[in-house]
Amino acid sequence: MSKSAKMVIDKDYKISRIDKRIYGSFIEHLGRAVYGGIYDPSNKTADELGFRQDVLELVKELEVPIIKYPGGNFVSNFFWEDSVGPLSERPSRLELAWRSLESNEIGLNEFSTWSKKVNSDIMMIVNLGTRGTSSACNLLEYCNHEGGSKYSDLRIKHGVKTPHKIKTWGLGNEMDGTWQIGHKTPDEYGRLAAETARAMRQIDPDIELVSCGSSFAAMPTFPEWEALTLDHTYDLVDFVSLHQYYGNRNNDTENFLAMTEEMEHFIKTVTSTCDYIKAKKRSKRTMNLSFDEWNVWFHSNQDSDNTMKNRPWQKGPALLEDIYNFEDALMVGLMLITLLKHSDRVKIACLAQLVNVIAPIMTEPEGRAWKQTIYYPYLHASKYGRGIALQPMLSSPKHDTADFTDVKDIEAIAVYDDEKETVTIFAVNRNLKDNINLNCGIRSFEGYELLEHIVLECDDLKKSNTAKQETVVPKKVQRTVIEEGEVKTVLAKASWNVIRLGKSNFIRLS
Template sequence: MEAKVTAHARFTIADIDKRVYGSFLEHLGRAVYTGIYEPGHPTADEHGMRRDVIDLVRELDTPICRYPGGNFVSAYNWEDGIGPKEDRPTRLDLAWRTSESNQVGIHEFAEWAKSANTEMMLAVNLGSRGLDDARNFVEYVNHPGGSYWSDLRKKNGRADPWDVKVWCLGNEMDGPWQVGHKSAHEYGHLANETAKALRAFDDKLQLIVCGSSSAEMPTYPQWEATVLEETYEQVDFISLHMYFMNYEKNTREYLALPEKLDRYIGTVSGVIDYVKAKKRAKHDVKISFDEWNVWYHERKQDEKRVKEWDWPHAPVLLEDIYNFEDVLQVGCILNTFIRRSDVVGIACIAQLVNVIAPIMTEPGGASWKQTIYYPFQFASRYGRGTALQLDVDCPSYNADIAANVSYLDVAGVHDGDAGTVTFFAVNRHESEAITIDLALERFGEAKSVEHTLIKHDDLEAVNSRDNPDNVKPERKEGANLAGGKITVTVPPYSYSMIRVTL
């Protein structure tokens, strides 16, 4: 099978916001406790954070991390996580029917974020709480001093403010499962008044209002229209969430799901444009896709277990073990975000450690990279720059979710500072290799090309503590460069990064 791809230096989509490669940590399962935080671990630093995990996060180069939830935040009292640890209360987390020790709070997370080389993206509780608690939290985190909350921060050991710029106004408030669930009008009004109060403190904050928690919600997309009509002048982003499942074990259908993601983004982008026009607004609201990942391997049985257990602390929960097939899916998702970089300004893989995550840990023991670590790492490290509007001519197939799904899913990024053009390519064909004829126009002379491949003959292949390198990238020979054109053959069901030095 052949595919022709043309990249032209002047045919661009947008400059990519590096925060598209963001991450997420929630007080859920072992994401925090024995994930990033384990004081007794052999690698623990002076704050109790696992250095082995910090090293893996730094390798990902994820620029921003959303915290502390997720569903958890909708009944969370941020004040429980400050002050002497021995005085912090244990609370019941209603979202996941677990107990929360509050040994990790804003101070500990901030120290971890600094060590992991990532910025904080904090969420406020607009479920069980509201405006007053949100403004107090922002004051505690961001005010230099001379007020009650900022002076309390100083008393608790942090003299300088953290100056966090990005704040989420609640989480999934459209969901009946959410503590403090509200109608679109109720939530929109509360979010707008909270945003006004936060902007009275600092009008340069970037605020994210809750959109739909999935495209299947019965209120979608009217929720977006109603909430944005209430909040448009006060917010910078609207959040979307989507998880990808393959319960039927149908790879062709599974790998077509990013077509649904693309429609989801396109629909909400249209709603944003409609409200902007209706408001005669001057500023743009973008999408924060702040929860996304493959999530189905452990989902059904664990959601059943949650209803049965008796408030355990940091239990094994939602620890999906990702396979090679999921590498292909994550690659296609990231390609979609790159191609939609004109409207998607933030995205957060959910989550970062242990809970539906690219990094796994063993309490007291090893940490390792799941299979999906690698496509996320490649996009994060090499997908910085300007997204290219590619011309792609490739055979396609029809799926239930969409017609004319290209067998070659590809995105291109031009990094003018580094002098590179990088292509991320997924071959969605089960049995045929694709020979890609890649033409570069107006980029100047191409000096060299590198091809890195992730391929395994078993779609169910996984990485584990005992076999952490079962699925991993390999540098391949055979990518030919001649006369400004590149020819490279990618095997069936494979992920490739093709990197051209100019």
């Protein structure tokens, strides 16, 4: 007997209007993300500034609205002054987080130029590890002040007359982690972040600030870290950060694909902690979340650890170059759905990272840039997931895994683009054995017709793309019809699905 699931979506069942920055990403001065990734003057596609145009075009296709920069762990010993000014005067530094050599050949102004080329804003992270309030304020002045002061005039002297006007700033990175250079206790970090926030707002009152949350949900200090640090920063910042990576370390795919149950609990716990501090302070402000590091990450750790230990102080060594397979793409799709389900509070999210380092885009030093399996769910969500997230009424068969019970076979979300009058259903069938029939009620979308059903599926869960051959790619299928106010479709076993609907007079755009 075939399995079935039911869902209802309605214009009035709204979660939130989606902040487009939920589709952000991350470039860190780590491995080949910058040197050999976005920047490679020796590559045949390089432009006059040394930026790889093939990489640039792949990033533009993703429509990434904001990019976290320059780290990551890198930022906790970053001297921003070294990364600006004449190249001949920029020093090389020992980069302590990843035991590499940072040449500062690409710095703040060059990255700003690149980000404009890919139509992305910057989320700038300040060093609250080895530095503090003073350097953060100087950096903000350099970036955002018009002129007539020491650091704004220095920017102009460096050939950048117009301020960068960076709006979103992170107050350090993973300061709860003992691996972090300049690691701090909750009270130490909370006081420093609060004082830095006050000072930075004196320079530019219009900026948004992100306070460091827990590095991941299993941290022993979670969620006490959030409660103690937000007690200092709650009325001074706009977001608290979350980071989370998952991996199929035990080669148990069912359990791996259920880990978004934990991710959802993480988001709910942080939200509850924020609301507790709001109540404690009698505040009228609601704290939103910046999930500014998330992805699958586990494939490359052993090789990277070996490089950092035995072959340190290289410029742009190959580090954290996970080669993703099909099941990883399913997990990324599930994580995207989870973020959208909580878009009422998650306003910024950054897939970590963007190029070469645990990334959807990979490059060959002398060859081409290519798309990993995880590129496609990220592309589909960014491209079609703009508008209003709708709360689905979903009934699905369930299964148990090693660590989770009552896991829904079908995980789904719908997005209503009220400007283009389209509806997109994102759905993952994480049942590894059975196709599932899905009937979705859409009676409030009268007159809508099927535009397309895009599927990412593969018989081999471990199949990966390579520079020579990209075999895990999406395709359009004829499995869906609309009858009597219902979308009727088949979600193939282990598949990522994008079902797009539009009004009957909808003009198809290329």
